[in-house]
Amino acid sequence: MARSVTTQRKLTFTILGWAIGLLIFFPILWTFLTSFKTEGTAVATPPQFLFFDWTLENYHEVQNRSDYMKHVTNSVVISVGSTLIGLALAIPAAWAMAFSPTKRTKDVLMWMLSTKMMPPVGVLVPLYLIFRDWGLLDTRLGLVAVLTMINLPIIVWMLYTYFKEIPGEILEAARMDGASLMKEIVYVLTPMAVPGIASTMLLNIILAWNEAFWTLNLTAANAAPLTAFIASYSSPEGLFWAKLSAASTMAIAPILIMGWFSQKQLVRGLTFGAVK
Amino acid sequence: MLSRTLLLGAASVLAMSSFAHAETLTIATVNNGDMVRMQKLTDDFAKKNPDIKLEWVTLEENVLRQRVTTDIATKGGQYDVMTIGTYEVPIWAKQGWLLPLDGLGADYDKADLLPAIDAAVSVDGKLYASPFYGESAMVMYRTDLAEKAGVKISEKPTWDEIADAAKKMTDKSTETYGICLRGKAGWGENMALLTAMSNSFGGRWFDEKWQPQFDQPEWKKALTFYVDLMKEAGPPGASSNGFNENLALFQTGKCGIWIDATVAASFVTNPKDSKVADKVGYALFPTGGVENHGNWLWAWNLGIPAGTKKAEAAQKFVSWATDKAYTELVASKEGWANVPPGTRKSLYANPEYEKAAPFAKITLDAMNAANTTKPTVKPVPYTGGQFVAIPEFQGIGTAVGQQFSAALAGSMKVDQALQSAQALTTREMTKGGYIK
Numbered sequence: 077m078a079r080s081v082t083t084q085r086k087l088t089f090t091i092l093g094w095a096i097g098l099l100i101f102f103p104i105l106w107t108f109l110t111s112f113k114t115e116g117t118a119v120a121t122p123p124q125f126l127f128f129d130w131t132l133e134n135y136h137e138v139q140n141r142s143d144y145m146k147h148v149t150n151s152v153v154i155s156v157g158s159t160l161i162g163l164a165l166a167i168p169a170a171w172a173m174a175f176s177p178t179k180r181t182k183d184v185l186m187w188m189l190s191t192k193m194m195p196p197v198g199v200l201v202p203l204y205l206i207f208r209d210w211g212l213l214d215t216r217l218g219l220v221a222v223l224t225m226i227n228l229p230i231i232v233w234m235l236y237t238y239f240k241e242i243p244g245e246i247l248e249a250a251r252m253d254g255a256s257l258m259k260e261i262v263y264v265l266t267p268m269a270v271p272g273i274a275s276t277m278l279l280n281i282i283l284a285w286n287e288a289f290w291t292l293n294l295t296a297a298n299a300a301p302l303t304a305f306i307a308s309y310s311s312p313e314g315l316f317w318a319k320l321s322a323a324s325t326m327a328i329a330p331i332l333i334m335g336w337f338s339q340k341q342l343v344r345g346l347t348f349g350a351v352k
Numbered sequence: 353m354l355s356r357t358l359l360l361g362a363a364s365v366l367a368m369s370s371f372a373h374a375e376t377l378t379i380a381t382v383n384n385g386d387m388v389r390m391q392k393l394t395d396d397f398a399k400k401n402p403d404i405k406l407e408w409v410t411l412e413e414n415v416l417r418q419r420v421t422t423d424i425a426t427k428g429g430q431y432d433v434m435t436i437g438t439y440e441v442p443i444w445a446k447q448g449w450l451l452p453l454d455g456l457g458a459d460y461d462k463a464d465l466l467p468a469i470d471a472a473v474s475v476d477g478k479l480y481a482s483p484f485y486g487e488s489a490m491v492m493y494r495t496d497l498a499e500k501a502g503v504k505i506s507e508k509p510t511w512d513e514i515a516d517a518a519k520k521m522t523d524k525s526t527e528t529y530g531i532c533l534r535g536k537a538g539w540g541e542n543m544a545l546l547t548a549m550s551n552s553f554g555g556r557w558f559d560e561k562w563q564p565q566f567d568q569p570e571w572k573k574a575l576t577f578y579v580d581l582m583k584e585a586g587p588p589g590a591s592s593n594g595f596n597e598n599l600a601l602f603q604t605g606k607c608g609i610w611i612d613a614t615v616a617a618s619f620v621t622n623p624k625d626s627k628v629a630d631k632v633g634y635a636l637f638p639t640g641g642v643e644n645h646g647n648w649l650w651a652w653n654l655g656i657p658a659g660t661k662k663a664e665a666a667q668k669f670v671s672w673a674t675d676k677a678y679t680e681l682v683a684s685k686e687g688w689a690n691v692p693p694g695t696r697k698s699l700y701a702n703p704e705y706e707k708a709a710p711f712a713k714i715t716l717d718a719m720n721a722a723n724t725t726k727p728t729v730k731p732v733p734y735t736g737g738q739f740v741a742i743p744e745f746q747g748i749g750t751a752v753g754q755q756f757s758a759a760l761a762g763s764m765k766v767d768q769a770l771q772s773a774q775a776l777t778t779r780e781m782t783k784g785g786y787i788k
Contacts, residue, residue, distance in 0.1 A: 201425070201426060204426050205426055208426060208429070213428055214430055296378055296407075296430040297378050297408070300409070304411070307411050307412050308410040308411050308412065309412075
């Protein structure tokens with residue numbers, strides 16, 4: 077009896093899980109399907125799900141109209157670059173706050189977080205002027221710098237919470253064995269925090285990939301990432317749903333595939349703890 | 353060794369300087385059909401100007417506006433040519449953000465521009481942007497439904513005539529709605545229609561002292577008329593319909609009458625996308641008791657920001673994209689029905705265009721009827737037809753649009769919507785220093 081209840085329960089949860097999963101995934105699926113329709117069938121009522129004339133026309137059109145590879149390269153450089161620099165700065169900072177806290181550590185953390193509360197448009201003009209004078213407008217370097225600074229508080233916070241879970245005694249033990257500070261961070265702390273660091277990294281790459289305010293406002297032709305590519309296909313008066321869907325599919329494909337492959341890391345990182 | 357290095361250096365300097373001759377223009381543009389077509393035709397420009405390279409930044413309207421505004425206000429100099437609307441041209445020209453276009457060449461023929469468009473892109477007689485395509489607003493209706501309902505829509509209809517016809521055409525059992533009008537909130541969405549509509553009822557946004565006029569009878573009449581008509585003869589969920597949604601409704605045969613931008617005519621008559629292509633009739637924008645057809649006028653124009661260092665090359669490009677030869681280039685490649693409409697008199701005198709575009713005459717009449725320098729019956733301190741050409745209007749227009757969209761959805765009464773529109777506009781105008 078008990079056994080059948082468990083099976084039933086399992087079945088219910090499986091079905092429920094799939095239903096919720098499909099519900100959340102549906103918009104992406106719909107975008108994907110629409111990208112293979114003609115403009116006419118894309119807006120047809122009732123909507124056509126699978127049985128329509130599949131066409132690659134939209135992908136051709138999008139390829140002809142914009143330089144997809146240039147935008148992808150920019151997106152990769154900007155998101156990976158800003159995340160790596162951010163991590164290099166944040167690991168020592170989070171280590172210091174997690175293992176040698178002072179009276180003011182909490183305040184410093186809160187202050188860092190508070191910078192995220194300001195609406196970005198509030199600093200657009202000053203930052204734009206600085207970029208103009210330093211020749212950073214429409215350069216990848218400029219965008220990497222901005223996104224590093226913007227995401228730094230989140231990286232520090234995430235790493236801080238992961239590091240907090242690692243018992244300080246383990247580090248003390250390493251110190252007792254004569255490990256230097258550098259060795260302690262590189263050989264003891266980092267391996268233990270790998271899942272945390274990995275998920276922080278992935279999350280930040282995704283955040284930087286999707287960042288659409290600074291990447292749109294500080295670029296023109298050369299450093300424009302995929303956000304600008306997408307923005308050239310949406311329109312308040314737009315009639316091109318199929319083309320927009322094709323462009324969207326192309327823009328999210330790289331990050332979606334990366335997400336699939338690193339799913340395990342992400343989940344492990346989010347439930348990470350030294351004692352678990 | 354040293355001499356070889358020097359030689360190499362000298363050679364590379366030489367190579368660099370020969371590169372410097374080829375100038376690169378960065379062009380920021382909206383992504384509508386006509387502009388994308390222009391981008392595809394750039395080979396022609398490259399052939400005529402081998403020393404100028406073009407870089408395109410194509411963006412959605414709102415993103416473009418935000419980005420271009422930041423750049424031009426800070427003299428960032430990222431763009432050499434930008435696409436701007438008739439809303440921006442007078443404001444930006446007065447700020448000194450745009451270069452006057454005085455080097456467009458002998459072939460440009462400024463006198464050929466439609467007078468209403470010319471007035472909208474000129475300040476003190478000087479051209480500050482060159483019109484690429486233009487539009488006004490008009491009535492589009494289904495001739496077959498009108499016949500079935502036994503109604504006739506005259507060439508210059510009144511709002512009462514439209515309401516009567518719309519009610520008779522409505523047949524909710526077959527999902528046929530007499531009238532489709534914009535309801536989605538936004539200064540360029542429902543407020544474009546409602547501002548033009550208020551103009552045609554004798555209303556105005558501000559009096560000569562910049563006092564908002566939503567507490568006046570004209571606005572009340574216009575808004576009540578709009579809400580009542582849409583409730584009786586409009587499609588369900590009209591408060592989220594913009595240009596695009598109404599176009600889809602009309603093309604699939606769900607609307608009897610649609611009042612919107614003239615540019616829509618080429619879409620509803622295109623048999624590839626429209627089920628009703630051969631059943632569309634046209635009339636001027638309706639009037640509501642005063643002689644005013646709404647004065648809707650919009651054009652996308654090419655302007656040159658004051659921050660550019662390549663003004664000469666930029667003018668060459670602007671002239672290529674907006675002179676008469678460009679129209680012929682598009683016609684030869686894509687057919688006459690696809691040329692950018694609404695900017696030049698010569699296009700409407702062309703018999704080939706009239707043959708390809710049955711809506712040509714009414715479009716021209718609608719554009720000629722629009723006067724953006726005197727948009728309302730009563731005197732006003734502003735210019736602009738379906739908008740008010742002041743920098744604050746984007747914000748105010750959208751906020752007011754939200755009130756009116758709520759009135760259409762039924763979550764607010766008309767009086768309430770007008771009251772809060774009056775209050776919020778007064779507050780913003782006081783903050784902006786207009787009301788002393």
